[in-house]
Amino acid sequence: MFQVLNASWALLLGIFMLMLGNGVQGTLLGLRGEVEGFSTTEMSIIISAYFLGFLFASRMAPRMIQRVGHVRVFAALGSTISAILILYPTLADPWAWAVGRVIIGFCFCGVYITAESWLNDSATNETRGKALSLYMIMQMGGVVAGQYVVALGDVAGFVLFVIPSVLVSLAFAPILLSVRPAPAFEVAKPLTVRELIKISPLSCVGMFALGGVFAAQFGMTAVYGVKVGMTVPQISIMISTIYIAALLLQYPIGLISDHMDRRWLIAILSMIGGAGAFIGVLTDNYWLVVVAAVAAGGTSNPLYALLIAYCNDYLAREDMAGASGGLLFINGVGAIIGPILVGFVMDNVGPQGYWAYISVLLFGLGVYAIWRMTQRSTPNLESEDQSNMAYVMMQTATPVAVEVAQEVWGQAEEDENT
Missing domain, CATH: 1.20.1250.20 (MFS general substrate transporter like domains)
Incomplete structure (x- = not known):
């Protein structure tokens, strides 16, 4: 270090x-x-x-x-x-x-x-x-x-x-x-959206949904806090817990993901996040709302990297960076639409619409992940190196960083062959 x-x-x-x-x-x-x-x-x-x-x-x-x-x-x-x-x-x-x-x-x-x-x-x-x-x-x-x-x-x-x-x-x-x-x-030359949907529909749907979740967490959380009468320190604590939970859970989720069908983990995390967010719909108690923020933030942020890792289970190494760029584009489209939708919901049903919106997206992703498991068999990781590669991407999950991880993996393969 x-x-x-x-x-x-x-x-x-x-x-x-x-x-x-x-x-x-x-x-x-x-x-x-x-x-x-x-x-x-x-x-x-x-x-x-x-x-x-x-x-x-x-x-x-x-x-x-x-x-x-x-x-x-x-x-x-x-x-x-x-x-x-x-x-x-x-x-x-x-x-x-x-x-x-x-x-x-x-x-x-x-x-x-x-x-x-x-x-x-x-x-x-x-x-x-x-x-x-x-x-x-x-x-x-x-x-x-x-x-x-x-x-x-x-x-x-x-x-x-x-x-x-x-x-x-x-x-x-x-x-x-x-x-x-x-x-x-x-x-790196990106893969087209059509190619990515054909390779991994779950990753594409998930990245679009998470774009909406992230945009709400990043910008609309403070708006929600003001609408329900929170003080500035309370809003600051609530938002910080979203990222603290993500930071603490990223590493263990990355380890677990390399030892099971990632779709099950995607489904489980989505359901936990959706259930946690639903707590915010049911209560205006500040500390229960913080629990909702921890559950939604601690699951949604690791899900982002997990979906990239899952998509790469079906890719050749040279296509991984391009796929990451394409998935980032899909995530960005979701992030543009997301705040407008959550703003519309909050205007029509009240501040709790913020949590309802996040809950619906995460529950929807969980249900879709379960359905996809009935449509496709478990990906066959060719070697322990590919599993390790996916774990590295769980920690990075951006196009440039994935390209870096790709280089590390390629070098390791060359060292083994010499």
């Missing part, structure tokens, strides 16, 4: 600060929108706009890096994020916020792709697994820490918008001042 930190501390520190800033602004907008008098429908559109930008960047950012290099892309995207964050409180209009969210979503997605490919270059075949695990810990840790920053300030003021702007600006300093040269970057 010390070897990894020595090689990648600047990048990991920068990612933590970036996610700290992103965690602050994600929750802050939901709270400030209520202060500004935005309706639930308007806030749902604003939240969806972030994922629209993410969707564009997943296609465009890799080509930007190829064209002008990591350093310029980092600098351009980082300065843009910082500027938009400062502009939010000065442009208290839902459409202006929506445009800003599209831009910020694009920039953050580009930053993630850049950071992951840079991390790949700084690690060796022996340290990549540890490096990617630390990368995911820094991401989750930054989002969790961001919730407690929100609780320390006044959401009606200006300071809480300045803090994430400063954090994002400072995040790039250790990265851009690193003496390590920027790596070369190659774009």
